[in-house]
Amino acid sequence: MWEEKENALHRTILFKDFSEAFAFMTRVAFIAEKMDHHPEWANVYNKVVLKLSTHSMGDIVTEKDRKLAAAIDKLGSVFFN
Numbered sequence: 001m002w003e004e005k006e007n008a009l010h011r012t013i014l015f016k017d018f019s020e021a022f023a024f025m026t027r028v029a030f031i032a033e034k035m036d037h038h039p040e041w042a043n044v045y046n047k048v049v050l051k052l053s054t055h056s057m058g059d060i061v062t063e064k065d066r067k068l069a070a071a072i073d074k075l076g077s078v079f080f081n
Contacts, residue, residue, distance in 0.1 A: 002069050007060050008040075008053035009069050015046045024048060024075065031071045037064045 002009045015021040021043055028050075032038045040051040050072070052065040 002073075004061060008051045009061055009065050010052075011050045011069070011072075013048050013050070015048070018045050021046050021048050027075055028072055032068060035064070035068055035071070037068050039068065 002011045004010075013021075013024070015024060025041070025043060025048060028039065028041075037052075037054070040053075042049045052061070052068055053059045054062040054064050
């Protein structure tokens with residue numbers, strides 16, 4: 001689940017392996033590009049760490065972040081339980 005802290009939405013997701021994590025990141029990249037709102041993220045093997053904030057608004061959580069978080073959550077039926 002998303003956690004709002006330090007003026008950002010944070011979420012860590014664990015996957016079965018690197019390939020699954022990378023596939024997830026690729027899907028998120030297409031969604032983010034269409035929304036013109038890109039996550040700050042990191043990946044190590046099967047773990048993806050996401051941070052969403054709106055830099056143009058002073059690095060705070062805005063509706064853009066919440067919409068991207070919701071779109072990422074919709075991938076849940078494909079990638080995580």
